Amino acid sequence: MSEEVLINITPQETRIAMVENGVLQEINIERSRSRGMVGNIYRGRVTRVLPGMEAAFIDIGEERAAFLHVSDVELSLAAETATELESATPSIETLLRTGQNLLVQVIKDPIGTKGARLTTEITIPSRYLVYVPNGRNIGVSSRIEDKTERDRLKTGLAELIVEEEGALEGVGGLILRTAAEGVEEEQLRHDYRFLRRLWSNLAERRQQMTDPGLVYEDLPLALRTLRDTLGQFVEKIRIDSRETYHRAIAFAEEMVPDILPIVEHYPGERPIFELHNIEEEIQRALEKRVALKSGGYIVIDQTEAMTTIDVNTGAFVGHKTLEETIFKTNLEAAASIARQLRLRNLGGIIIIDFIDMAEPEHRVQVHQALNRALERDHARTKVCDVSTLGLVEMTRKRTRESLEHVLCETCPVCAGRGSVKTAETVCYEIFREVTRDARQYQPKSMLVIASASVIDRLREEDSTSLAELQEFIGVPLKLQIDLHYLPEQYDIVLM
Structure with a gap:
């Protein structure tokens, strides 16, 4: 199994293709005007608690309020309002109150009309570790299956924390990621120190803020890919932007030095996605x-x-x-x-x-x-x-x-149904509306404006029915084509 990562950069968007054995498996697109929010940390304020949904709306300083479900609330937040009578599974009302400030992280981007989904269980990832400030334990990725390796990593990290902090208590929780399998203690130490510095800076910034807003923004897509998704089978990472390539090299030297030999700049004149038939595959995927x-x-x-x-x-x-x-x-x-x-x-x-x-x-x-x-x-x-x-x-x-x-929008013709009414159906709708308007308003004449297919049918297949309708209502009907009208669109003008 061989993998290749192709990174295409333009000022408007970043596109990353994961190719396995020459076949596109995954495509990720991030546009500069609408960057994803997953992983971002915000200072939030509870604007509304919804007991019926066991959830709350949180103002995070964005256009739309975000959504926090009770299952994503870290239970220690209940300390201020907890009572001895509370059950083992507290309700949202016992955990949060309107106007309360709290630190939240986005776990799901806004989708459609829904706002972002949040959690108060903050996690900050590096290459080999995930820091959980509110946690207490050391965990190991379930994808590391070898028990000996799991024990080695867990014991080694615990000893490292004691060396750095003097004790395990009060440090927070840590999770060893799949990428940590086989790594040495110094690599874990480097990641641990980085995460502790980052959390310290983040906590300080939060203290300085008085209104809801962004506290920490996750890395851009290209660097996030280098940190999170590269497996042992990746043979090449090709980047077609020289500027992004240099940023990737600097990031790799600091965070993931083991991938430096496989990162390279693609200087070719032919677009990198076109060279590997990625554009064609994207079209097929739609x-x-x-x-x-x-x-x-x-x-x-x-x-x-x-x-x-x-x-x-x-x-x-x-x-x-x-x-x-x-x-x-x-x-x-x-x-x-x-x-x-x-x-x-x-x-x-x-x-x-x-x-x-x-x-x-x-x-x-x-x-x-x-x-x-x-x-x-x-x-x-x-x-x-x-x-x-x-x-x-x-x-x-x-x-x-x-x-x-990401790439498409709802069809303006069918409004997402995937089909439109036939010209025959629209003609019969017009007949019914003409009859109703003639009885209600008693006009001298009526003008029907519709698309070419509908007017053509009224003049041809349904011409007899149209003549019978005019005789029945006693009002002359005029027909007019408007080339800008959609197949289902029509207007009846009373004169």
């Missing part, structure tokens, strides 16, 4: 239908409530039995679906409609194939078993907008 190599295909429908994925055999007829054809199509679809979820950054509830399989063993194997394909996904996923109907329910953690929402 289409509903995804072809499979066998001839089958999957159809992806993204809605506000959930994402549905339908698997079809298409032109694939197989070579043996129908069951074998279905099984092979589902196996191929499982791998393709895992890639599309990463590529399109689809999150929330996802329903996959695999083709019905009669053999229980086939359902198990398809489920296992999907889980294996999802192992390399950085987002947290949870997959249920294949039902007897061939449906798989799963969730994928959503922290930012999907690729479609």
Whole structure:
């Protein structure tokens, strides 16, 4: 498995492509006018407590109020208002009050009409560690599976903290990240000192602020990628901006010196994304239908409530039995679906409609194939078993907008429905409205203004119906085409 990271920089946006074995797996886009908020830390003020939702709205100095659910409130905040009668799971009213100031961190960007989602459990990441100021323990990433290595890291970090601070108590919590596997004590010490300095500066800045606002802004996308998402299989990191390349080198020297040999500047005249067919892949990722190599295909429908994925055999007829054809199509679809979820950054509830399989063993194997394909996904996923109907329910953690929402907007013609009314339907709507207006206002004449397709139909296929309508209401009707009108748009002018 070989990975390559391609970083394309323009003044307007940063785009990062993760390529595995020559195939695009993930695309991340950050625009300078709308940078993501995840990871940012704010001084917030509670503006409204909602007992019915067990949540609160928090003013963080942005246009929209952010949302804080009770499950994301660090329980020590209840100290000021706690009573002996409180239950083990406090309500939002016992934890927060209107006007209260608190330090919060964004865990989910604003999506659609929803504001950012917050937590009071602050976490500050470096290359190998995550600092949790309100925590008390040392944790190890679950992706480090070797028990000996887990124990070595945990013991070594505890000893390091005692050397630096004199004791473990009162320091806060720390989490050893997956990237810490195999690293030496000095690398951990460097990260630990950096995080402690950063937290000290952050706490001082918070004390100086009197109004809600930004206390700490996370790194820009390019540097964040160098810090967070690079695995052991990454062979090259190519950056097409000389300025960003120099910033990346300076950052790597300070924070991640082990990646210095693989960071390089791409000076070519041909755009780096075009060179690797990334632009073409992005266009494909915006289409509903995804072809499979066998001839089958999957159809992806993204809605506000959930994402549905339908698997079809298409032109694939197989070579043996129908069951074998279905099984092979589902196996191929499982791998393709895992890639599309990463590529399109689809999150929330996802329903996959695999083709019905009669053999229980086939359902198990398809489920296992999907889980294996999802192992390399950085987002947290949870997959249920294949039902007897061939449906798989799963969730994928959503922290930012999907690729479609970043690059596209709702169609002004169909308003997001994916279809528009036929000219025939619009004509019959016009007939009903003309009849109603003629009876109510008794005009001398009426002018119908509509799109070319609707007026053409009124003059041709529905000309007889139009003549009968004029005779019935006793009012002459004039027709006028407006080239700027959408297919469903029309106006009736009374004269």
